[in-house]
Amino acid sequence: MAGGPSSDMIAELRTRPGRNTWQAAATRWTFITLSLVFLSALLIAPLMTVFSMAFSKGVDAYFHSFADPDTRAAIRLTLLTAIIVVPLNTVFGISAAWAIAKFEFKGKSILITAIDLPIAVSPVISGLIYVLVFGLQGWFGHWLIEHDMSIIFAVPGIVLATMFVTFPYVARELIPLMEQLGNDEEEAAITLGASGWMTFFRVTLPKIRWGLIYGVILCNARAMGEFGAVSVVSGHIRGLTNTMPLHVEVMYNEYNFVGAFAVASLLTMLAVVTLIIKTTVEWRGYRGKAR
Amino acid sequence: MAAYQQKSVIPGFGLTFGYTIFMLSALVLIPLAALVIKTTGLTWEQFQAVLLHPRSIASYKLTFGAALLAAVINSVFGFLVAWTLVRYEFPGRRFLDALIDMPFALPTAVSGIALTAVFAGNGPIGKYLEQFGIQVAYTWIGVVVALTLIGMPFVVRSVQPALLEVQRDLEDAAETLGASRFTIFWRIIIPTVLPALLTGFAMALARGIGEYGSVIFISGNLPMKTEITPLLIVIKLEEYDYFGAAALGFIMLVFSFVMLLSINLLQTWGRRRLVTSTR
Numbered sequence: 001m002a003g004g005p006s007s008d009m010i011a012e013l014r015t016r017p018g019r020n021t022w023q024a025a026a027t028r029w030t031f032i033t034l035s036l037v038f039l040s041a042l043l044i045a046p047l048m049t050v051f052s053m054a055f056s057k058g059v060d061a062y063f064h065s066f067a068d069p070d071t072r073a074a075i076r077l078t079l080l081t082a083i084i085v086v087p088l089n090t091v092f093g094i095s096a097a098w099a100i101a102k103f104e105f106k107g108k109s110i111l112i113t114a115i116d117l118p119i120a121v122s123p124v125i126s127g128l129i130y131v132l133v134f135g136l137q138g139w140f141g142h143w144l145i146e147h148d149m150s151i152i153f154a155v156p157g158i159v160l161a162t163m164f165v166t167f168p169y170v171a172r173e174l175i176p177l178m179e180q181l182g183n184d185e186e187e188a189a190i191t192l193g194a195s196g197w198m199t200f201f202r203v204t205l206p207k208i209r210w211g212l213i214y215g216v217i218l219c220n221a222r223a224m225g226e227f228g229a230v231s232v233v234s235g236h237i238r239g240l241t242n243t244m245p246l247h248v249e250v251m252y253n254e255y256n257f258v259g260a261f262a263v264a265s266l267l268t269m270l271a272v273v274t275l276i277i278k279t280t281v282e283w284r285g286y287r288g289k290a291r
Numbered sequence: 292m293a294a295y296q297q298k299s300v301i302p303g304f305g306l307t308f309g310y311t312i313f314m315l316s317a318l319v320l321i322p323l324a325a326l327v328i329k330t331t332g333l334t335w336e337q338f339q340a341v342l343l344h345p346r347s348i349a350s351y352k353l354t355f356g357a358a359l360l361a362a363v364i365n366s367v368f369g370f371l372v373a374w375t376l377v378r379y380e381f382p383g384r385r386f387l388d389a390l391i392d393m394p395f396a397l398p399t400a401v402s403g404i405a406l407t408a409v410f411a412g413n414g415p416i417g418k419y420l421e422q423f424g425i426q427v428a429y430t431w432i433g434v435v436v437a438l439t440l441i442g443m444p445f446v447v448r449s450v451q452p453a454l455l456e457v458q459r460d461l462e463d464a465a466e467t468l469g470a471s472r473f474t475i476f477w478r479i480i481i482p483t484v485l486p487a488l489l490t491g492f493a494m495a496l497a498r499g500i501g502e503y504g505s506v507i508f509i510s511g512n513l514p515m516k517t518e519i520t521p522l523l524i525v526i527k528l529e530e531y532d533y534f535g536a537a538a539l540g541f542i543m544l545v546f547s548f549v550m551l552l553s554i555n556l557l558q559t560w561g562r563r564r565l566v567t568s569t570r
Contacts, residue, residue: 023472028379035375035387038368042440043393045416046405053408092314099307103299111311113551117319120551121544122501123399124521128528128540129322132329137533139325164318186301196302218395225398227504232525245400245504252404252508261408264401271396278396279389 050268053261065262073239074247074263077155081243082223085162089219093170094212098200101178102186112175118167126164127232130157153235158243161229166219173215173288174208181207210286214278221274225267326544329537341538350520353431357519358499361438362446366492368439369446370484376447377454391447394440399504406437407509429511434519437505442495449491453484453561486561493557497550501543 055062065071096115100108118126132138134151144150151157185207189199205212227245234241242250244263251260282288330338341347376388394402410417410427420427427433457480465475503521510517518526520539527536 027472031371031375032379032381034368035372038372039387039390041409041416042436042443043390045409046402046440047393049408049415050401050405092311095307096311096315098303099311102301103304103308105308111315113555114315114320115311116551117323120497120547121323122503122521122547124503124524125326125501125540125543125547128524128536129326131528132325132533132537133322135533137531160318164322167314167318183299183301187299190300190302199301200303221396225396225401227398227400228521231503232528245398248400248404249508260404264398264404267398267401271393271398271401274396275389275392278392 047268050261050264053257054265056261057258061258062262062265065259068259070239070242071247071259071263074242074244075266077158077242078224078244080155081159081162082220084159085166085223086216086220089163089166090170090212090216092167093174093215093219096171097174097178097208098204100175102183115168115171118164119172123165123226123228124232126229127161130160130164130233134160152233153237154241157233158230158241161233162223162226165226165229166223169219169222170212170215173211173218177208177211178204210281210284211288214281214286214288217274217277221271224270323544326537326540329533330541333534333538337534338538341535342542346514346518347520347523347539349515350518350523353434353517354500354520357431357434358438358442358496358502361435361442361499362492362496364435364439365442365446365495366488369443369491369495370450370488372443373447373450373454377451391444394444399441399502400508402440402505403437403508406440406505407433410436410509428509429513429517431510431517433509433511434506434517437509438495438499438502441502441505442499445494445498446488446491449487449494450484453487454480457483483564486557486564490554490557490561493550493554497547497554500546500550 066075100112131152134140134144134157136145136152138152140151151160185203186199189203190196194202224243225245226243227249230243231246231249234243234246236242236246236250238247238250244267248260248263248267251257251263278288333341372391376384376391407428408414410420410433412418412421412426412428414428417427425432427436461479462475465479470478501521503519503525506519507522510519510522512518512522520543524536524539524543527533527539
């Protein structure tokens, strides 16, 4: 989030001649109005619609929709996926940032680009590649059948596809941050006899904590909300391989709008909480990397 | 390893570098290679037959066309919003600024069903547009609307920091020398923010072409008419046509690589411009 005009800047602008003309005021209000209209139609109207549709048959119908065992199974699966994926990608992100930011080696920029790849590819491709590796006609398809295991159309596939799409989130937040913070304090700690782990937990971790929180919450939001990649590998088996976003789709296509928008309202609240935490971290002075 | 990595007193290079390479290979590089290898299993004729099938071509036109149009709309309105947020103070500015990131945080399926409800013939905005004979949901316009929502934050977040860099002194100097507002805009502001604007445009375009979740609800998914390329891949997978899916996926992957490279080049250009301009 880039900041707005500082109060100094505004005060200074007011003193400038020619800034208080009717032209300046007209431009200002045109810009603000157009921005508000654009954002209202595109952002605010859909957000409000999620809740108005979810509550369209009343509060009881809204809460009743969460009694559906398939909905509960979808919520459980989404939480399970996030609990597996987020810690794994956090460890990966810290590890990648440590290797990339603290050391000089050849091919570093290629490595950074490779880590960013999952953000650049379509979510559908993210699911497709795992079908090609683990699906029936895939590389390990026969082996998996022989050993009576399934990855595609099962929970492991959902976890893998989610790991892929959220793979760079923590790493790309920590790499620039750790590069910027430098190595001086770590080198001092090591020279004074601290172990590598101690240096990480006592010196590095406190310095990078806001960036880490930032990366983790964005990773979590994407993990819980991923649709395209998971849709390709899940097989949409009700109560078994439907995550919350997939369950929204299933109910929506069955014209169960209250049910679909009720689950969607939970995901919207997750997004709102994510943005609140993100904004709080930014107000504490951490400037996130632009997406 | 010793020659590859420069000497440092900090430990843990072997462990973290090894783990990074292992995870990257296992999760990203090897699966992506599977897509490329699967595609090479096709003969050139088979590959062409999939890519040049009329249904595929219709899907490219919609996907690229809608993503391009959405990116253009976002360049105009994204710039406008970024300008408003950077230059003006008004009640609710910080709230609006935080809200810009909503499309990043909101699951795409939720954006999809919500936009459909808003723009359907009986929706809060759709019913007014309907009176003018404009149908948004289940047409290509709906695809553009969805992609505009998805791409919006890329442009705003890219342009905002660049607008903060515009040197007010230059604007003042131009004004005292008698330049009009438009001259100042075209000769001072646009050149400064152009690399950032193009980066945001490219990011929105790249994201729009790959987008799936928010589009499939509002598009109606009519073959040859409102079917995007990612959806065609999903349909091929559902028909167990793995080779067809791989061929289309391969093309999209190549395009993603090209876009990733262009965005990196644009960012490098922008950084260089910024350094030279502040000297």
